[in-house]
Amino acid sequence: MITLTVNGKTVRAREGSPLLEAVRAAGALIPTLCQHEALEPWGGCRLCLVDVTRPEWNGWAKMVVSCLYPAEEGLIVQTHTERVVETRKVVLDLLLARCPETPLIQRLAREHGIEKTSYLPNPEPTDCILCGLCTRVCDHIGVFAISSVNRGAGREIAPPFHEAPPDCIGCLACAEVCPTSCIPYETSDARRTIWNKAFEMVRCPRCGKAHITKAQADFYAGRNGVPQSYFETCDACKRQEMAHTFSKLSAGAGGTEMETGKQGNRETGRP
Amino acid sequence: MRIDSRERFDAAVSEALAGREGHKTEILVCCGTGCLANGSQKVAEAFAQEVEKRGLEAGVGLFTKKTGCHGFCEKGPLVVLQPSGVLYTKVEPRHVPDILDKTVAKGELIPRLLYKDPTTKKPVERYAEVPFYKNQTRIAMRNIGKIDPADLGDALAHGAYAGLAKALFGMTPEQVIAEVESSGLRGRGGAGFVTARKWKAARKAQGERKFLLCNGDEGDPGAFKDRSIMEGDPHSVLEGMVIGAYAVSAHEGYIYVRDEYPLAVVHLTLAMEQARQAGLLGRDILGTGFDFDICVSRGGGAFVCGESSALMRSLEGKTGEPRQKYVHATERGLFDCPTVLNNVETWADVGAIIQNGGAWFAAMGTERSKGTKAFSLVGKVKNTGLIELPMGTTLRHIIYDIGGGILGDRPFKAVQTGGPSGGCLPESHLDDPVDYEKLTEAGSMMGSGGMIVMDDRTCMVDVARYFLRFLVEESCGKCVPCREGLKQMLAIYDDLVAGRGRPGDIERIERLSAGMQLGSLCELGKSAPNPVLSTLRYFREEYLAHIEQKACPAGICRDLTAYEIVESCEGCGVCLKACPAEAIAGEKKALHVIHQGKCISCGACYEVCPTDAIRFFPKAELAPAAAASRGGAS
Known part of the structure; x- marks a missing residue:
């Protein structure tokens, strides 16, 4: 562990861990839009900018994005210097122009004193802020069904050729992770539709709940070498089943087996 | 054939030189992309045919070769006769028999093919006397235009790989780095990072694999020096890279070439094959046991892939987007291995530095x-093309002595250096010496060496808008x-040029620029406001004219400019024919x-009028009736 200073407060952090963690641990409030604890930091929204310096830099400081900058011993971090706040405001002002009707952006902008964008509001308002969380989570799962297409002002998130993505398994991770909930989908016990692709649902044989698409079950089974039937039972029922198994086990062994188990809880029989 | 010792290398060079002794006259036909577009391939073929027909080759030692870009693309196709040094410009196949009969056979000059000095109007006989060439000092481009890029022997005869032989046969990697350090060489891609410092860091970095990269993704509008080097002397790049690889102890290299440079890819690939066969690249280079090989990788055409982290991601097969790592590429670059990335021109300098010594370069x-x-x-400017000069040459010398001054002797207005990341410098900076620091101080940058000269018929708001349009895509x-x-x-700029500028626009531009400079992820975004801020710094009154008077002082912005014909018109009808809108009677x-x-305010009439009888004025001054009818017409 190393020690650094955030806004005058001393905090400890793992060396090389994202500075943002230390900043948050110090209680400094800075917004982020493209960061997610389950994904690699990306540095696209630029809201987590901070000023960093060291005593030996003689007053010189550099602006870095804290989601990517590695925590170092003795670093002095300022999260609200004039230029950091100003740059953050420009970024939010620009995002508000892009997404003038998006509640999350409106709220963040308002928190930074921006009621109305100083730029040209998007004539075709969108909720997509191009944070890339959807494509990154899709890549992270190993599906690679959607990606960012085109560059510059024409950048957008889309499946290949804007057609129903052949690789999509309908897991909804993209929609779940989207901070502005702008990926539309429909799901029922019979069918799920996302990215203009329809999916057949698998019903849990125990409770009858449609909790997963067939494509998901196929994908997970294929990747993990586990029988597909394993994924057909929903998580809640699986836990129940396991609880039953354990309680039966402990009852059958007269409780002696469980006593030696390291994780067993004798009262409930749950692992 | 394979060179595996000092002796064999010297023998190969002697052999290459001996092979040229029979060439009494060499006819160098420029086959760079510019001259090719002007038909130089046909000229080269005509020479070959004509020489064969006359049986001259064997008899009088006549030798035709297709060289890389001579730089003076505007006057192409160029033909240079050696050893006399006669330069012929705008040569067509029909001129070939005359050149052979008169100049080659009898030593007579053909005046109409000679270059005419635009100032003195006198023909210039020799290549070396043309002001465009006379004032240059060529190091990175030392052999371009002299050698046939498809012939390794020709390159060897002109000193190629001598630096490599010196490094591999007589220097330790540390000595190589020290030599480059003493030369003071800094990155020629524009940022100007000290080359030796990069190499030292990569040498020190731990890692089983190390990579050496060459950035040939030259994408600035108006820049083509890297293309000419890769096309005209690919061996200089290979030589530099092998020396660099030896210095940092890397065994794998990539040359990343933009896909719009097909000839560069062909010549590099050919040069690599020949170098491999000769033992100058690949396994056991020059018999010293050192291995290093190179792959050519073709970019997909994105300007941003010239940025180092985006280039590396593109090489890795991922989307060519920059990533911020706060770790130097020399520690974790391509595939997270220590990586040295240098520009084409930087690599081309290395061989000459090792051969002649760092002190020679630093002088x-x-x-x-x-x-x-470069x-x-x-x-x-009158003479456009590719030039190489000592650092510190003034902009005035470049534009007026080498460039020959402004076309049509119009007034100079600005020079844009450094491409979309650079800025526009006004007349008051003409006597600035060109170096990394001075250009940055003045609000521009060295960039990749593009230099766009602008005359008084240039609207600086429109210029900034041009670069923004490039960058937004x-x-x-x-x-x-x-x-x-x-x-x-x-x-904002679309509004400015259309007369919709509002008070406060300049402040909005400045605030947004600061946000982009501080907030952007990579250098593309950080430097994108440079064209904006430099024009604002030096030509603020033009911005004010656009905003306050709805006028374009240069008469370029169409929505703000009207034209009229004044009394001095002689009725010659030239403008009438030039007008695309049939608006002149x-x-x-x-x-x-x-x-x-x-x-339609295109200005075609203004450009062609021989008596200066057309003037432009702010459209706002048009009588309201005329303005209304215009509105209806458009």
Whole structure:
């Protein structure tokens, strides 16, 4: 562990861990839009900018994005210097122009004193802020069904050729992770539709709940070498089943087996 | 054939030189991309056919070769006769028999093919006397135009790989780095990072694999120096890279070439094959046991892939987008291995530095910018083309002595250096010596060496808008300040040139620029406001004219400019023919008139009028009736 200073407060952090963690641990409030604890930091929204310096830099400081900058011993971090706040405001002002009707952006902008964008509001308002969380989570799962297409002002998130993505398994991770909930989908016990692709649902044989698409079950089974039937039972029922198994086990062994188990809880029989 | 010792290398060079002794006259036909577009391939073929037909080759030692770009593309196709040094410009196949009969056989010159000095109007006989060439010092481009890039023997005869032989046979990697350090060489891609420092860091870095990269993704509008080097002397790049690989102890290299440079890919690939066969590349180079091989990788055409982290991601097979790591590429670059990335021109300098010594290189240039630098001189100058000069040469010398001054002797207005990341410098900076620090101080940058000269018929607001339009499409769109900032900046400029500018626009531009400079992820976004801020710094009054008077002082912005014909019109009818909108009427030898309702303000009439009888003025001054009819017409 190393020690650094955030806004005058001393905090400890793992060396090389994202500075943002230390900043948050110090209680400094800075917004982020493209960061997610389950994904690699990306540095696209630029809201987590901070000023960093060291005593030996003689007053010189550099602006870095804290989601990517590695925590170092003795670093002095300022999260609200004039230029950091100003740059953050420009970024939010620009995002508000892009997404003038998006509640999350409106709220963040308002928190930074921006009621109305100083730029040209998007004539075709969108909720997509191009944070890339959807494509990154899709890549992270190993599906690679959607990606960012085109560059510059024409950048957008889309499946290949804007057609129903052949690789999509309908897991909804993209929609779940989207901070502005702008990926539309429909799901029922019979069918799920996302990215203009329809999916057949698998019903849990125990409770009858449609909790997963067939494509998901196929994908997970294929990747993990586990029988597909394993994924057909929903998580809640699986836990129940396991609880039953354990309680039966402990009852059958007269409780002696469980006593030696390291994780067993004798009262409930749950692992 | 394979060179595996000092002796064999010397023998190969002697052999290459001996092979040329029979060449009494060499006919060098420029086959760079510029001359090829002007038909030089046909000229080269005509020479070959004609020589064969006359059986000259064997008899009088006549030898035709296709060389890389001579740089003076504007006058192409260029033909140089050696050893006499006669330069012929704009040569066509029909001139070939005459050149052979008169110049080659009898030593007579053909005046109409000679270059004419635009100032003295006198023909210049020799290549070396043409002001465009006379004032240059060529290091990175030392062999371009002299050698046939497809012939390794020709390159060897001109000193190629001598630096490599010196390094591998007589120097330790540390000595190589020390030599490069003493030369003061800094990155020629524009940022000017000290080359030896990069190499040292990569040498020290731990890692089983290390990579050496060459950035040939030259994408600035108006820049073509890297293309000419890769096309005209690919061996200089290979030589530099092998020396660099030896210095940092890397065994794998890539040359990343933009896909718009097909000839560069062909010549590099051919040069690599020949170098491999000769033992200058690949396994056991020069018999020293050192292995290093190179792959050519073709880029997909994105400007941003010239940025180092985006280039590496593109090489890894991922989307060519920059990533911020706060770790030097020399520690974790391509595939997270220690990586050295240098520009084409930097690599081309290395061989000469090792051969002649760092002190030789450092003797040229300014205090902190050593050696020479290649520039693509384009725009409104008389002599456009590729040039190489010692650092510290003044802009005035480049534009007026080498460039020959402004086209049509119009007044100079600005020079844009450094491409979309650079800025526009006004007349007051003409006597600035060109080096990294001075250009940055003045609000521009060295960049990749593009130099666009502009005359008084240039609107600086329009120029800034041009670069914004380029960047708004070339930004990768990953980070908000660059993607959204450029879009909004362009929207402000669209308003400015259309007469919709509002008070406060300048302040909005400045605030947005600061946000982009501080907030963007990579150098593309950070430097994108440079064209904006430099024009604002030096030509603020032009911005004010656009905003307050709705006027374009240069008469370029169409929505703000109207034209009329004045009394001095002689009725020659030239403008009438030039007008694409059929907006000009008038009898021969009588005053012509522009129909304001039809005029599209393109300025074609203004450009062609031989008597300066056309003037432009702010459209706001048009009588309201005429303005209304114009509105209806458009």
